[in-house]
Amino acid sequence: MADNNYSHFQHPYFVLTGIPGLEQKYYWMAFPLGAIYVIxxxxxxxIISTIKSESSLHIPMYYFLFMLALADMGLALCTLPSMLGIFWFNYKSIAFDACLVQMYFIHTFSAIESGVLVAMAFDRVVAIWDPLRYGTILTNGVVGRTGAIILTRAVFVVFPVPFLIKRLPFYRSNILSHSFCLHQDVMRLACASTRVNSLYGLIAVIFTKGSDSLSILFSYVFIFRTVMAIASGKGRLKALNTCVSHICAVLIFYVPLIGVSVIHRFGKHLSPLTHALMANAYLLVPPVLNPIVYTVKTKEIRKKIIQIFVQTKITAEG
Known part of the structure; x- marks a missing residue:
């Protein structure tokens, strides 16, 4: 009878944890986190403004980079404000529905980023395998449809997740393990069977990041086979050099993701601090490092940043 009374009960809010064991350093940690947010x-x-304004960058490679930057910005906007609220203002509460909204957008932007990385891998395949037909294969229409497919897949795959959480009762603990709301973290607090959630979560991961990682792997197997067929060493090096930025972006995204997955499955004996740090790395590292990688490799983006600083200096002196 008691269980029936609680079957539809939900806490009005959840409590975000921050980083366990480092509570005394939260105020000082907020400064580097703020710097990360700004960066x-x-x-x-x-990146977005440069690609939009520079006609020389209106090619498929940079259109996909434009999409990647949008996804990274979305991830930063979803996660860092709640983290800064904890570290600077000790504001740890998040309303139940707000938590579901944050969860939805975090997982959606993450799925979008994974899909964009696949599109960028295909872009590199076409550019190296058949460079003379690059513009006819990857037309603006193809790029636009690819972006629409990536967005649609992410939106609809993640869409059921908040509703699967909403149906669960929560009448015991409401303390989350992280500084933001993730499906697996909220799910573990439920006071009912979460088998459907776990199964759907597994299917969603396989359909998005699992299939995407395999697609990227096969793309690079094909790329390396094509590059090895190039006669000159200089030609091989030039072809591989066009892939360096994308390889870095793939590693930046998937290495923390694999680390989080391994720790979640096999690291139950590890401290909460380790779990929290890995989750933070998974969501914070790509939005910060991807712009740095592509700025180093793209002359037009470097010129844009220099132009911004020069204009700022002139304005300050004037």
Whole structure:
């Protein structure tokens, strides 16, 4: 009878944890986190504005980079404000529905980023395998449809997740393990069977990041076979050099993701601090490092950043 009374009960809010064991250093940690937030927004914003304004960058490779920067900016906007609220203002509460909204957008932007990385891998395949037909294969229409497919897949795959959480009762603990709401973290607090959630979560991961990682792997197997067929060493090096930025972006995204997955499955004996740090790395590292990688490799983006700083200096002196 008691269980029936609680079957539809939900806490009005959840409590975000931050980083366990480092509570005394939260105020000081907020400064580097604030810097990370600024770098993520500024770096991705510069990439977006540069690609939009520079006609020389209106090619498929940079259109996909534009999509990647949007996904990275979305991830930063979803996660860092709640983290800064904890570390600077000790504001740990998040309303139940707000938690579901944050969860939805975090997982959606993550799925979008994974899909964009696949599209970028296909872009590199076409550019190296058949460079003379690059513009006829990857037309603006193909790029636009690819972006629409990536967005649609992410939106609809993640869409059921908040509703699967909403149906569960929560009448015991409401303390989450992280500084933001993730499906697996909220799910573990439920006071009912979460088998459907776990099964759907597994299917969603396989359908998005699992299939995407395999697609990227097969793309690079094909790329390396094509490159090895190039006669000159200089030609091989030049072809591989066009893939360096994308390989870095793939590693930046998938290495923390694999680390989080391994720890979640096999690291139950590890401290909460380790779990929290890995989850933070998974969501914070790509929005910060991707702009740095592509700025180093793209002359037009470097020129745009220099132009911004020069204009700022002139304005300050004037």
């Amino acid at each position: 993520a927004l500024f770096g991705n914003g510069v």
